[in-house]
Amino acid sequence: MACFTALLVLVSVVPWSSRTHWLIRVWDFPRLQLTVVALLLLLASAYWLPLTAGSTWLLVAFQLAACAWHLWWIFPYTPLAARTVPRYKRKRDESKVCEHLRILTVNVLQPNRNAIELVRTINRERPDIIVAVETNDWWQQQLTDIEDDLPHVVRVPQNNLYGMMLYSVWPLENISVENVIEDNVPSIHVDVQMPGGRVVKLHCVHPAPPSPTENEKSKPRDRELLTIAKRAAKEHGPVVVTGDLNDVAWSPTTREFLQTSRLLDPRMGRGFFNTFHTQLPFLRWPLDHLFHSNHFLLVEMKRLPKFGSDHFPLLIELALKKE
Structure with missing residues (x-):
């Protein structure tokens, strides 16, 4: 003992x-x-x-x-803690809201070949925006069919586990694909043009983790996250940061990210929503995230069924408050 x-x-x-x-x-x-x-x-x-x-x-x-x-x-x-993001209630909040934004964040696992199941999930859940990471040329081809419903696409396929694809129902402007800290580790930054005329700044990120097979130290991951946090803090309108951050919700780096960016984590007060690892029920933690500015209310947040990846998809629907 x-x-x-x-x-x-x-x-x-x-x-x-x-x-x-x-x-x-x-x-x-x-x-x-x-x-x-x-x-x-x-x-x-x-x-x-x-x-x-x-x-x-x-x-x-x-x-x-x-x-x-x-x-x-x-x-x-945990559900015992205070919630930082209020829940949207239709009767109470409908008059205060102008748009809804339904975002699906998913790490597909590059060698995974069960794209059909992911497409079925997408068709069932009908997200407005999809951020898919670890996507290569094969995954780009498999997801072609969803472009009928999500025609605005940013494609960054790569074969190094850091490819990224962004699909949107609404037009995307000021598109920027950057290797913020490391070469061949891209992030996507866009303005989402909402139907009512509002613009949502979207940052999609997937920094490399500290691990024996990736980076020996966490400095590149931490620097990328804090760089994005500083950018988000300078924004005056609605902001969303999402992706596989390769970091848990409660880490010192994530806490510093939230403090610096002044963004909110809808997980707080609601649960862990562990997205990794699908095959190890007793070793799971939240690696896939969505943080947002206080311009939003939370409509729905749920972990979706596994489809062959080592990550569960994460779906979050936000309600954009009127100006």
């Missing part, structure tokens, strides 16, 4: 470091799982260890501290 508790304390303390190596930053991700581990160790200690021994209470103290520490990070994303 002491060994397990020591290991729990170690992986809880490691992320305190400001170092950006992936071996350190990876422990920002499984805070929900580590909370569960801490609770299980508490139960095991109470059941198997003598409660009269001082060593038992020392272990319990460390387990409680670890549990409380991880809960502090993830609590804002």
Whole structure:
């Protein structure tokens, strides 16, 4: 029991470091799982260890501290926490809203070949905008049929896991495709021309993660996210940032992103909506995100069924408030 508790304390303390190596930053991700581990160790200690021994209470103290520490990070994303984005209610808010914006964010997993199931999901959910990442030439061809309903397209197919495709019902203007920090890691930035004349600034991002197979350190990811955050902060109209951020909702970088950009996270107070990993139910966390300015109310947010990717699609419908 002491060994397990020591290991729990170690992986809880490691992320305190400001170092950006992936071996350190990876422990920002499984805070929900580590909370569960801490609770299980508490139960095991109470059941198997003598409660009269001082060593038992020392272990319990460390387990409680670890549990409380991880809960502090993830609590804002539980239904018990305050919601930062109000829910749209038709009777109350219909007169205050001018447009609805239905956005689907999805990491297709480049080697995945089950495009038919994704197209079925798209046809069923009828999004206004789709942001698809890890798209290459094969995926571009498979998604051609959806262009009948979403005719405004920005195509950046790549074979390095960082291709990106943007599909929209409405016209897109001021289109910019940038490698913000790293070469061949593109992001898409557009103005979405809404039917009523309003313009929504949309930033689509997919920075590379810190990992043994990608970047050794999280600096490129963090720099890209904070660069986009600074741009969003300078916008005066409606803004949406979405994509696979390769970072969890509760990480220090994501918290800094929200503070810098002054955007809102509709997950807060509603749930984790874990989008990764589809094949590992006990190791899931939220990697796909949508953040927006306070010009919107939340109509709907849901994780869609898996279709062969390691990510679940994320669908969010927003209601744009009148000026």
